[in-house]
Amino acid sequence: VNQQLACDLIVSNAAELCLVPPGGNSLGVVAGGTVACLNGRVIWAGPHAHAKGSLAPLPGCVTVDAGGQVVTPGLVDPHTHLPSYGVRAREFELKLRGAGYLEILAAGGGILSTVATMSAASDATLRGAARGDLDFMLGQGVTTVEAKSGYGLTADAELRLLRLAAEAGSDHPVTVVPTFLGAHAIPPTFKGKPDAYVEVILEDMLPAVSRQGIAQFCDVFCEPGVFSVEQSRRILQEGERLGLRAKLHADELAAGGGAELAAEVGAVSADHLLFASPTGLAAMAAAGTVAVILPVTVLALLGGEVGVEHCRRQVAQMRDAGVQIAIGTDYNPGTAPCRSMQLAMSLASRVFGLSSAETILAATTHAAAALGLVGKVGSLVPGSAADLVIWEAASHEEIPYRLGENQAAHVYKAGRLVKGRMTT
Numbered sequence: 001v002n003q004q005l006a007c008d009l010i011v012s013n014a015a016e017l018c019l020v021p022p023g024g025n026s027l028g029v030v031a032g033g034t035v036a037c038l039n040g041r042v043i044w045a046g047p048h049a050h051a052k053g054s055l056a057p058l059p060g061c062v063t064v065d066a067g068g069q070v071v072t073p074g075l076v077d078p079h080t081h082l083p084s085y086g087v088r089a090r091e092f093e094l095k096l097r098g099a100g101y102l103e104i105l106a107a108g109g110g111i112l113s114t115v116a117t118m119s120a121a122s123d124a125t126l127r128g129a130a131r132g133d134l135d136f137m138l139g140q141g142v143t144t145v146e147a148k149s150g151y152g153l154t155a156d157a158e159l160r161l162l163r164l165a166a167e168a169g170s171d172h173p174v175t176v177v178p179t180f181l182g183a184h185a186i187p188p189t190f191k192g193k194p195d196a197y198v199e200v201i202l203e204d205m206l207p208a209v210s211r212q213g214i215a216q217f218c219d220v221f222c223e224p225g226v227f228s229v230e231q232s233r234r235i236l237q238e239g240e241r242l243g244l245r246a247k248l249h250a251d252e253l254a255a256g257g258g259a260e261l262a263a264e265v266g267a268v269s270a271d272h273l274l275f276a277s278p279t280g281l282a283a284m285a286a287a288g289t290v291a292v293i294l295p296v297t298v299l300a301l302l303g304g305e306v307g308v309e310h311c312r313r314q315v316a317q318m319r320d321a322g323v324q325i326a327i328g329t330d331y332n333p334g335t336a337p338c339r340s341m342q343l344a345m346s347l348a349s350r351v352f353g354l355s356s357a358e359t360i361l362a363a364t365t366h367a368a369a370a371l372g373l374v375g376k377v378g379s380l381v382p383g384s385a386a387d388l389v390i391w392e393a394a395s396h397e398e399i400p401y402r403l404g405e406n407q408a409a410h411v412y413k414a415g416r417l418v419k420g421r422m423t424t
């Protein structure tokens, strides 16, 4: 006996409805698919032909015809440095002339120049910039965004950035998931005394962040020449002890045991991983640590060993290890002045060789897994958030296929239209 389900939103008859079952490796495409929602959650999804007998639209129920279009879960960007502010175009120019990323940082530029710019900017300026960034991301179909501090580097300044991220997200449709990244660089005041700065993170910053309940994750830029594996381990373990799950910038510029450390501490994700070892990736798979690749950043690091073949080899090793792959923008003023998840996805397919299905999984359920939100967002199965995108695309391959355009036609957050016109 079919009990009919009450609903307040029906998106019907998509050319391809991508259910993206939580944590899986298939898109779960339903041709001619319909998804029904109630109170901001999905309550039913299946073939259009079965919808009529299964659903009982409430008075005022919105019905949208997605005929000919693809419907996916709202995108999840699992790695951004939001709030970030300021322009580093001169540094971009220096890099084009051959300067190295760590060379610029050592000279007080790079991350440290953004720290200076952001310290001098008012709360209103930074909050406004972050809101503008969230608007742009939402317009691209992104409904959940991770946001890292890391351009403060003192307890007060880091707490301020976390507060501003929360404020920017509080009255915005995009869900902001905050990460504390006090270990992003050694501030000039601690030049040559990195361990003393680590003590400040352990003694002052982490307890305050935890007490204020202002971040969910703790991240470290673990890289030879920045924070060592030993320093990173201490910070991540203390974070875990205080209720902040670990994330890690790992093996971005050189092999340094970052992937191994991420697995050891049970990190929810390890990100970049351009130089992660096969052993480290296998350990991540065993620990359930998601591999977040950042294709836009790769464009800033091209040259030397880093090229398309290198990236594809890393992905082959990730597949062999059986680790879940997610994609992020890494939005920041240095390596990735890019807010576009759609561009990151197109580059993931072209540079890293991800299939279209892998790319969409990586921007939905696997990205959700990188934030500990698998099943809650990034899927369109009953119980998941009614966050969804109706694409200007007739098949899912068309999403990574095009680049440099915004193909997100309609965006729904928690069952509410937040971008696009009512079609029916």
Ligand code: NIG
Pocket: 081, 110, 111, 114, 221, 249, 252, 297, 330, 332, 333, 334, 335, 336
């Ligand atoms: O993920 N690697 C460290 N952090 C950023 C870059 C931040 C910056 O250059 O301002 C990244 O690439």
Ligand code: FE
Pocket: 079, 081, 249, 330
């Ligand atoms: Fe980053």
